[in-house]
Amino acid sequence: MSSKILMKGNEAIAESAIRAGCQAYFGYPITPQTEVLEYMARRMPQLGRVFLQAESELAAINMLYGAACAGVRAMTSTSSPGFSLMQEGISYIACSMVPAVVVNVMRGGPGLGNIQPSQADYSQMTKGGGHGDYKVLTLAPSTIQELVDHVGLAFDLADEYRQVVFVIADGMLGQMMEPVELPEMRELRPPPAWALTGAKGRPKNIITSLYLNAPELERVNQELQAVYRRIEANEVRYDTYLLEDAEIAVVAYGTAARIARTAIRRAREAGIRVGLFRPITVYPFPYEALAEVAGRVQEMLVVEMSAGQMLEDVRMATCCRVPIRFFGKMGGVVPLPEDILVEIEALAQGKPALVAQEGA
Amino acid sequence: MVEAEKQERIVFSRPKALTDTTTHYCPGCIHGIVHRLIAEAIDELGIQDRTIGIAPVGCSVLAYHYFDVDFAEAAHGRAPAMATGLKRVQPDKIVFTYQGDGDLAAIGTNEIIHAVNRGENITTFFINNAIYGMTGGQMAPTTLPGQVTTSTPFGRDVRAAGYPLRVCELMATLAGAAYVVRRTAINPREIRRLKKAIITAFKVQMAGLGYSLVEVVSNCPTNWGMTPIESLEWIEKNMLPYYPLGDFKVAEGVENL
Ligand SMILES: Cc1ncc(C[n+]2csc(CCOP(=O)(O)OP(=O)(O)O)c2C)c(N)n1
Ligand code: SF4
Ligand SMILES: [Mg+2]
Numbered sequence: 001m002s003s004k005i006l007m008k009g010n011e012a013i014a015e016s017a018i019r020a021g022c023q024a025y026f027g028y029p030i031t032p033q034t035e036v037l038e039y040m041a042r043r044m045p046q047l048g049r050v051f052l053q054a055e056s057e058l059a060a061i062n063m064l065y066g067a068a069c070a071g072v073r074a075m076t077s078t079s080s081p082g083f084s085l086m087q088e089g090i091s092y093i094a095c096s097m098v099p100a101v102v103v104n105v106m107r108g109g110p111g112l113g114n115i116q117p118s119q120a121d122y123s124q125m126t127k128g129g130g131h132g133d134y135k136v137l138t139l140a141p142s143t144i145q146e147l148v149d150h151v152g153l154a155f156d157l158a159d160e161y162r163q164v165v166f167v168i169a170d171g172m173l174g175q176m177m178e179p180v181e182l183p184e185m186r187e188l189r190p191p192p193a194w195a196l197t198g199a200k201g202r203p204k205n206i207i208t209s210l211y212l213n214a215p216e217l218e219r220v221n222q223e224l225q226a227v228y229r230r231i232e233a234n235e236v237r238y239d240t241y242l243l244e245d246a247e248i249a250v251v252a253y254g255t256a257a258r259i260a261r262t263a264i265r266r267a268r269e270a271g272i273r274v275g276l277f278r279p280i281t282v283y284p285f286p287y288e289a290l291a292e293v294a295g296r297v298q299e300m301l302v303v304e305m306s307a308g309q310m311l312e313d314v315r316m317a318t319c320c321r322v323p324i325r326f327f328g329k330m331g332g333v334v335p336l337p338e339d340i341l342v343e344i345e346a347l348a349q350g351k352p353a354l355v356a357q358e359g360a
Numbered sequence: 361m362v363e364a365e366k367q368e369r370i371v372f373s374r375p376k377a378l379t380d381t382t383t384h385y386c387p388g389c390i391h392g393i394v395h396r397l398i399a400e401a402i403d404e405l406g407i408q409d410r411t412i413g414i415a416p417v418g419c420s421v422l423a424y425h426y427f428d429v430d431f432a433e434a435a436h437g438r439a440p441a442m443a444t445g446l447k448r449v450q451p452d453k454i455v456f457t458y459q460g461d462g463d464l465a466a467i468g469t470n471e472i473i474h475a476v477n478r479g480e481n482i483t484t485f486f487i488n489n490a491i492y493g494m495t496g497g498q499m500a501p502t503t504l505p506g507q508v509t510t511s512t513p514f515g516r517d518v519r520a521a522g523y524p525l526r527v528c529e530l531m532a533t534l535a536g537a538a539y540v541v542r543r544t545a546i547n548p549r550e551i552r553r554l555k556k557a558i559i560t561a562f563k564v565q566m567a568g569l570g571y572s573l574v575e576v577v578s579n580c581p582t583n584w585g586m587t588p589i590e591s592l593e594w595i596e597k598n599m600l601p602y603y604p605l606g607d608f609k610v611a612e613g614v615e616n617l
Pocket of ligand 3 (some may be wrong): 460491528
């Protein structure tokens, strides 16, 4: 039984990856994620594993692709502008079905934006992002403990589905400190049979994403879609808080959910029956579970640190069965519990629910 | 009779490291020659079971069908980054990239410069045919001044399109480069010299001396609008003066390999 230690989110990401058997890390400095890179720079060589600071995120993702082709557990981490650069490589990795882990510690955008926490890469992460028909299993932690757990889980899920897996975090999670319990150091696993390890005593292996023949590429796409259906059937995760008797459901993930919890606690103290629905996987999104919630609450409040990207998934899940109010902060502005409380109170007082965009 | 049987000896066959496949290369294209020489080198060095190749985006995108070694297909220009990942996690393997001039010297310039500069123990075979072959003959970074391509219909105007990039000269300035040479394959003598360079490049990697890069001044009879013979003459007359053959970097220790 290991005891808890105080850790910064970004360092917890790195240490968790190491303990999950990450054998190679490639990255490029970008705030608010850089401590992952710096931690890896110290720890990986000590363990005889690979750390390499790439010349760009384009190079980092392709180095990751190469290491993943060699069949080792490998990871990169970045923040929003760097994540955009990685889209090319992620599309190739998805098509060639090699496992890999990418952590995005999101910051304010678009453009160079700023270095404050944001959730504005939701669509890019959950709907494909790069070219072609692919999707990426995306885990959305809301505490540093969960960040630790999700990084380990991401490696396991990547192996299981032979796909790239994302952890969607933000500058708040990356930068703050919390007590965490770290998992035990795991054994490194041997490379799978498909890996490029040299054709010794076996026919050669090829890893490609090129299929010039259209029906053949269609078959590959069907294979990918079958993987996504399996992921959708088996990997949906979500959490609820005080939702059993709730008349109002707040829907939020990650840091926004964490702040919403505080607001919900206060609203409960004021006698408002409100609870939280928190997607833990944002792809696959918990459509069915949320649809069920929509059938028993009177209103919903969607809170995001974006202009309303997850909002589209909530709308799809609830099919207009319940009025939805939206509260979003953009550009790296983090909502305060008081802000969310005001929204909850407005709903409780029978103010009409509306999909309003808060001009932050 | 018995004597004759004894003397029977195979003097020419397909290298083991090449598969028994018809390539898609146009008649007279040098890509095929370079493939064969690389495969012969792999055979002669006995490294077939620990070599991993990386194909580019370009006419040689399907190289993985032709070599009988483990192979990956990279995104356009990213082969050196992918090779870095593959090699760093298994330093005992022999990793090579095979790249065209658009792939290496335009979209992938950043990746090749930094891979060479880090002194990765990787080998790159760089096929410079002064054109984008696969996409139908557009200007490459290596297209000669005045050369007509589909995207320089009036000839490459260096004032608008810049100057042809000399990759070996550039790479030779980088400390991580151990072996940087330019060869061609326009006649049997040059082909023999190219083969020797390919073997040396692999040996440099096996000895862990740093990056090795062999540029091959190559052709594209199809998009140049020439017969194969004409294209070889064109290389000699127009390309070699701009891209002189030679050794641009031979680091200490390479001579003794
Ligand atoms: C990102 C991206 N941009 C453009 C292309 C289109 N494309 C395919 S091959 C090629 C040029 C290849 O030229 P080169 O590297 O010189 O190889 P060659 O065909 O001449 O051997 C281009 C631009 C692509 N596949 N990917
Ligand atoms: S298009 Fe040019 S480079 Fe490509 S195979 Fe044909 S001759 Fe060779
Ligand atoms: Mg070319």
